[in-house]
Each structure stands twice: as C-alpha cells, then as structure tokens.
Amino acid sequence: MAGRDEDEQRELDEPGLPEPFARVLGDYERHLRSERDLTAHTVRAYLGDVTSLLEHAAALGHVELDQLQLRTLRSWLARQQTLGRARTTIARRATAVRVFTAWARRTGRTAEDVGASLGSPKAHRTLPAALSAEQARLLLDAAAERADDGSPVGLRDVAVLELLYASGIRVGELCGLDVDDLDRERRVVRVLGKGRKERTVPYGLPADRALGRWLGAGRPALAVSGSGAALFLGARGGRVDQRAVRTLVHARLADVPHAPDMGPHGLRHTAATHLLEGGADLRTVQELLGHASLATTQIYTHVSSERLRSAYRLAHPRA
Known part of the structure; x- marks a missing residue:
C-alpha cells in the first residue's frame, strides 16, 4: 500500500506543481477514494480538473492554497473558453472546483x-437518442436470430441486451453483477450503483x-x-468487460x-423513455434508474414530449 501511495504522489508531482499544491492534491485524492468511495474514473476526472486549476494558479505566481481568489478561478474558467472547451466541459470543471474549495x-x-x-x-441539455418500441423489438429479435445456433456467446448476448433494455441499468452495473444478484423467482436484480448504493x-x-x-x-x-461468481462471462471465461458490451450493442x-x-447508455435512455410513455411516474423511474436527483430523471419527460410532437407533426394534416 505504501508503494502504491508513493507512485500516486509521484504522478501528482509530475505537472511541476508547487509542493504545497501537490501535497493538498494528494490529500484530496485520498479523500475522494477513501471517504467518498468514488469510482477510479470519477476520481481521475475530479483530480484532472483541480490539477488544471492549480497549474493555472501556479502560473500566476500562487504557491499556497490560501492565495486562491475568486478572480483566479474566473480567469481559469475564461482560459478554458479561449481554449475552445465545450460549455458542458466548462460547467463540469467549475462544479469540480466548487467541490474542491468547499472541501478545502x-x-x-x-x-x-x-x-x-x-x-x-x-450546459445545453440535448435530448438523448432513444429507440422506438418497434426498433427495440427488432434489436432483440435480431440478437435472438443470431443465437439460434445455441452458441454460448450468442445466448449471453441475448441475455445482456434483454436485461439492459428491461431494467435500464448502467453498463458498469451490468458487468458487475454476480449470479446471486438475480432473484429469478421474483424477477428482480440487485444492483450496486454509483456511490455503492444498492437498489x-x-x-x-x-429477459428472464x-x-x-x-x-x-x-x-x-x-x-x-x-470465472468466480460473475453473471456474464467473456469468451475466455472471465467477467465480461464494458468494452465488449458496448461493441455488442453497436453491432x-x-x-x-x-x-x-x-x-x-442509449438502451438505458430507451428503457426510461418507454416506461414514462407507458404511464410510469417520475419517482418510480428515478428509483429504477438509481438517480440521486429527480432533476436528472426529468430530462426523459422532454424526450417523451418531443416524440409526441414529432408524431403529431407527421400524422396531423394541419400540424
């Protein structure tokens, strides 16, 4: 463990940050990993954004965290814009920095x-793409036809696609499932979501x-x-990885x-959209998807409304 910490510290020192900044960044990483229990991907994203800010502050001559001022943060954000960063990226980085300064x-x-x-x-909120009910049926039928030869991979692919569409779970959640997470008698699956929250x-x-x-x-x-207890296996017997599932869905x-x-993730959008179009309420869909905030789920009401408007424009003679 000590060797691992030393390696991480060397990585943090590589950008040439002043020693106080590098030390604080190391403390912050341990906080994100140990106390907040965030995924490795999320930790890297937070650290990358904060490192960018601290490098900007160091270029302005700051060497201590207490020297950070609001105008320092604003000039850093302005530089992101001049570098052509997308509005969504700038918004995410601003959020990451607010979380960091609150922790500090x-x-x-x-x-x-x-x-x-x-x-x-x-950030401009774009409506996620979603399959129609007919397209979802054709997707699953196409996968089933390819599995008619009874090949193990073909059977797995059908089960993966059926479960993704039926449950709306994330690809990482699907790949992390164990056999015991399935309760086939009640037709439910126990999922470990973001922040290790179980639902x-x-x-x-x-799907069953x-x-x-x-x-x-x-x-x-x-x-x-x-193979262990993994529910879905790759061709070599190990737990299936997210890349293989993404390749399968695209194919x-x-x-x-x-x-x-x-x-x-498009199948997750599709599942949520079809649930709402079928009459499910927002709170139910929020629970099923594992969203921490109802505001995240509300985008699907816009998806359904847009689909309704599109159907109206195509079908009504005076649309």
Missing part, C-alpha cells in the same frame, strides 16, 4: 470557500427466459476456474434499419 474550507486548509460564488455556463430493479419475462437459457446452457460452457443495432447508433 471544511477541512481548515483555507480560511474561506472562494469557489462558493463561482458561476459557470449553463433492486425488476425485469420482465422475456433469456437469462434462464444463458445460465442453463451458455454460462456453463464458458465458465473456467477463474446489433446495425442490424436494425434506421435505428440510431448508440451504446448501452
């Missing part, structure tokens, strides 16, 4: 939270049938001594005429 104030590393008043551009998500009969075929004939054919969508090209 809370832990006594600064006398005030200089980022509390930092504004950021409002139970139902799935339908077609696909899972039954995978568990009965597909998984035993691929399992090896190192099978290519079999569906006029379907938008999307990854597993």
Whole structure:
C-alpha cells in the first residue's frame, strides 16, 4: 500500500506543481477514494480538473492554497473558453472546483470557500437518442436470430441486451453483477450503483427466459476456474468487460434499419423513455434508474414530449 501511495504522489508531482499544491492534491485524492468511495474514473476526472486549476494558479505566481481568489478561478474558467472547451466541459470543471474549495474550507486548509460564488455556463441539455418500441423489438429479435445456433456467446448476448433494455441499468452495473444478484423467482436484480448504493430493479419475462437459457446452457460452457461468481462471462471465461458490451450493442443495432447508433447508455435512455410513455411516474423511474436527483430523471419527460410532437407533426394534416 505504501508503494502504491508513493507512485500516486509521484504522478501528482509530475505537472511541476508547487509542493504545497501537490501535497493538498494528494490529500484530496485520498479523500475522494477513501471517504467518498468514488469510482477510479470519477476520481481521475475530479483530480484532472483541480490539477488544471492549480497549474493555472501556479502560473500566476500562487504557491499556497490560501492565495486562491475568486478572480483566479474566473480567469481559469475564461482560459478554458479561449481554449475552445465545450460549455458542458466548462460547467463540469467549475462544479469540480466548487467541490474542491468547499472541501478545502471544511477541512481548515483555507480560511474561506472562494469557489462558493463561482458561476459557470449553463450546459445545453440535448435530448438523448432513444429507440422506438418497434426498433427495440427488432434489436432483440435480431440478437435472438443470431443465437439460434445455441452458441454460448450468442445466448449471453441475448441475455445482456434483454436485461439492459428491461431494467435500464448502467453498463458498469451490468458487468458487475454476480449470479446471486438475480432473484429469478421474483424477477428482480440487485444492483450496486454509483456511490455503492444498492437498489433492486425488476425485469420482465422475456429477459428472464433469456437469462434462464444463458445460465442453463451458455454460462456453463464458458465458465473456467477463474470465472468466480460473475453473471456474464467473456469468451475466455472471465467477467465480461464494458468494452465488449458496448461493441455488442453497436453491432446489433446495425442490424436494425434506421435505428440510431448508440451504446448501452442509449438502451438505458430507451428503457426510461418507454416506461414514462407507458404511464410510469417520475419517482418510480428515478428509483429504477438509481438517480440521486429527480432533476436528472426529468430530462426523459422532454424526450417523451418531443416524440409526441414529432408524431403529431407527421400524422396531423394541419400540424
């Protein structure tokens, strides 16, 4: 563990930050990993944004955290804009810095939270692509046709696609599932989501049938001594990885005429959209998707409204 910490510290020192900045960055990384229990990807994103700010501050002659001022943060954001960063990127980086300065104030590393008043551009919210119900059916039918030969990988692919669409879970959540996370009697799956929050998500009969075929004939054919409890396995018997699932979704969508090209997250968008169009309320969809905020779920109401308007424009003679 000590060797690992030393390696991480050397990585933090590489940008040439003043020693006080590098030390604070190391403390912040340990806070994100140990206390907030964030994923490695999220930790890298937070550290990258904060490192960028501290490098900017060092270029302005600051060497201590207490020297940071609101105008320092604003000039850093302005530089992001001159570098051509997207509004969504700038907004995300501003949020990351506000989280960092709040932590610095809370832990006594600064006398005030200089980022509390930092504004950021409002990101343009684009409507996520979603399959129609017919396209979703064609996707699953195409995958089933390819699995008619009974190959283990084919059976797995059908089960993966059926479960993604039936439950709306994230690709990382799907890849992390173990066999015991399935309760086939009640047709629910136990999911470990962001922040290690556990939730139970139902799935339908077609997904259960696909899972039954995978568990009965597909998984035993691929399992090896190192497979462990993983629900979905790769061709070599290890736990399936996210890249393989993304490749699968893109490939099978290519079999569906006029379907938008999307990854597993597109199937999550599709599941949420179809739930709302079928009459589910926002709170229910929020629980199923594992959103911390209802505001995140509300974008799907815009998706459904836009689909309604599109159908109206196509169908009504005086639209």
